[in-house]
Amino acid sequence: MKNTIKNLVALSIIALVTFSFTTIDKDKKVIKADKSKVTWKGYKVTGSHEGTIAIQSGFLNFEADKLTGGEFVIDMTTINTTDLDGDYKGKLDGHLKSDDFFGVAAHPTAKLVLVSVKANGKNAYTVTGDLTIKGKTNPVTFSISIEGNKATASLKIDRTKFGIEYKSANFFENLKDKAIYDEFDLVSNLEF
Template sequence: MKNTIKNLIIIAVVSVFTASFTTIDKEKKEVKTAESQVVWKGYKVTGSHEGTIAIKSGAFIFEDGKLTGGEFVIDMTTINSTDLQGEYKGKLDGHLKSDDFFGVENHPTASLVFTEVTASGKNSYNVTGDLTIKGKTNPVSFAVSIYGNKATATMKVDRTKYDVRYGSTSFFDNLKDKAIYDEFDLVADLEF
């Protein structure tokens, strides 16, 4: 009986000691902002516009080699169009930065924080996160694929949830061919 109790105590001490030194392999990998790109594309009745926007900072969080989290800050002051040139490019870029759209003077950054990540394949994940634009936060869902030190993600964003109402038929009547669709696309190619 004494040996049984002694053995149980030894097993308990060894278990506690082992557990205290066992850690989950958690790693934060910073995104290389200069090598990464986010492309946006907005749609209107008469066509579309597209451009880029810079990542100010970002990181993916991995546990035991699996994506488990992430957080990103977008520099809204860099939003620009790539499908126009000259005067028209200047007008659109200025309008996107104005209060009609993203109000970058008062809201120079946007952010995305992952809240849930589930594997959907060998290198792919379904992500839910909190997206903040113009000080308003809403949940978004999107897919992320990771290959080596690169990741790609595609997301649809409903701009009206972030008080970006200009040209939206959800808020204004009789826009006809001046209407701009509420959803725009973001495509991110990231290196870390």
């Protein structure tokens, strides 16, 4: 009986030590903000505008080389129009930073937290995340692909869900060719 108890205790200790030092291959990869790029494109009845915005910080979580989560903070003060020059560029950049749009004085950052990640293939995933813009959080679903130390994600965002209603035909009548469409695109090329 004593030998059985000793054997059980010894087996328990061995199991505890083994499981304590055995870890699942988890990895947090920090995004290199200076080597990553986020581009945006907004649409209106008479055309579109596009530009860039900077990542302040971010990371992707992996488990056994599979994406499992992540988080990004976007520096909203860096909104930059790339399809205009001179006064027109300055006016649009300023207007996008104003309270009509992103209100960067009160909300200098936006945040995306990856909540659910589902593999679609070898390096492709469908992600659902919580996106916070202007203090409002809404779910977004998008695709992301990962190749080596790079990731590419494309998001379509409905600005009105974040309280950005300026010249939206859903909130204002008779805008005609002055209307700005509710959805805008973000394309992120990330390096980690």
